[in-house]
Amino acid sequence: MAPIVSVSNLVKTYASGFQALKDVSLDIEEGEILALLGPNGAGKTTLISIICGIVNPTGGTVLVGGHDVVTDFRATRAMIGLVPQELTTDQFETVWNTVSFSRGLHGKKPNPAHIEKVLKDLSLYDKKDNMLRELSGGMKRRVLIAKALSHEPRVLFLDEPTAGVDVNLRKDMWQVVEKLRETGVTIILTTHYIEEAEEIADRVGVINGGKILLIEDKKDLMKKLGRKELRVDLQEPISSLPETLSSYDLTIEDDGNSLIYDYNTAGERTGITTLLTALAEAGIRLKDISTRQSSLEDIFVELVGARP
Numbered sequence: 001m002a003p004i005v006s007v008s009n010l011v012k013t014y015a016s017g018f019q020a021l022k023d024v025s026l027d028i029e030e031g032e033i034l035a036l037l038g039p040n041g042a043g044k045t046t047l048i049s050i051i052c053g054i055v056n057p058t059g060g061t062v063l064v065g066g067h068d069v070v071t072d073f074r075a076t077r078a079m080i081g082l083v084p085q086e087l088t089t090d091q092f093e094t095v096w097n098t099v100s101f102s103r104g105l106h107g108k109k110p111n112p113a114h115i116e117k118v119l120k121d122l123s124l125y126d127k128k129d130n131m132l133r134e135l136s137g138g139m140k141r142r143v144l145i146a147k148a149l150s151h152e153p154r155v156l157f158l159d160e161p162t163a164g165v166d167v168n169l170r171k172d173m174w175q176v177v178e179k180l181r182e183t184g185v186t187i188i189l190t191t192h193y194i195e196e197a198e199e200i201a202d203r204v205g206v207i208n209g210g211k212i213l214l215i216e217d218k219k220d221l222m223k224k225l226g227r228k229e230l231r232v233d234l235q236e237p238i239s240s241l242p243e244t245l246s247s248y249d250l251t252i253e254d255d256g257n258s259l260i261y262d263y264n265t266a267g268e269r270t271g272i273t274t275l276l277t278a279l280a281e282a283g284i285r286l287k288d289i290s291t292r293q294s295s296l297e298d299i300f301v302e303l304v305g306a307r308p
């Protein structure tokens with residue numbers, strides 16, 4: 001199946017001369033949830049804004065549902081819903097009117113049955129006659145999503161859906177996103193929270209300095225995350241490994257004072273017991289052992305050189 005969004009060799013240089021995107025290419029499959037992780041200024045908003053047709057690219061192409069976002073703007077915009085971070089709508093308007101009006105803005109004929117479904121999916125239906133100013137922060141965020149879904153888009157962009165919200169509201173929002181996926185809509189979200197990407201994404205992309213540094217299936221990433229490291233500190237340094245230890249995935253560190261053994265926690269056997277026996281048989285005496293597990297955060301820090 002052709003990807004719902006196809007980004008090829010995208011470049012964006014702002015009028016100031018700043019290059020915010022440098023040759024970005026990625027395909028987004030229909031129905032998936034893609035999380036774009038990146039530090040401040042990485043280029044996430046620029047990328048989303050170009051796909052949504054709000055910012056013009058300097059080079060490269062973006063296709064949404066097979067249509068070019070520049071030359072066929074109307075067709076692509078109709079397929080996209082964008083959830084901004086802030087609610088700017090009239091606080092004295094009702095939920096129902098706000099969401100219905102948004103549909104009209106996209107040039108779609110009224111469809112009360114669709115508005116009703118969207119509000120029910122987002123657990124907002126019993127608030128449909130309330131004014132926005134009467135809603136809690138979490139409900140207001142749901143209204144933003146309802147507005148973006150009002151014109152039946154196939155692709156939904158969520159720009160930092162849980163920035164600055166408390167833990168409960170964040171978990172609540174994850175459930176909302178999970179439920180939306182069941183309706184078949186493709187979801188792309190930007191986030192600073194690694195935990196958020198881990199929790200809800202099918203695929204994770206890391207962007208920094210205008211480049212995609214990694215884009216990978218979460219399951220494959222999790223396999224990497226399942227890798228653990230056993231560190232063995234030695235009583236006396238060694239310069240090389242004895243022949244009997246050559247079958248182990250060992251590296252010598254700290255001028256021969258430590259051995260690092262990589263193993264997979266998902267595997268049936270870790271090999272630790274036999275390794276320790278083999279070390280003892282080779283006459284290598286241990287001072288200490290410790291383990292550490294790599295996390296998505298480690299991968300992120302390694303790629304970006306900073307914490308998110």
Ligand SMILES: Nc1ncnc2c1ncn2[C@@H]1O[C@H](COP(=O)(O)OP(=O)(O)OP(=O)(O)O)[C@@H](O)[C@H]1O
Pocket residue numbers: 014015016018019020038039040041042043044045046047
């Ligand atoms: N209109 C503009 N003119 C000049 N530079 C811009 C403009 N908009 C964005 N930039 C720059 O482009 C870079 C990428 O910005 P962008 O907003 O895409 O990053 P981001 O990843 O969304 O960051 P954040 O997580 O802080 O929202 C930043 O260095 C920003 O200062």
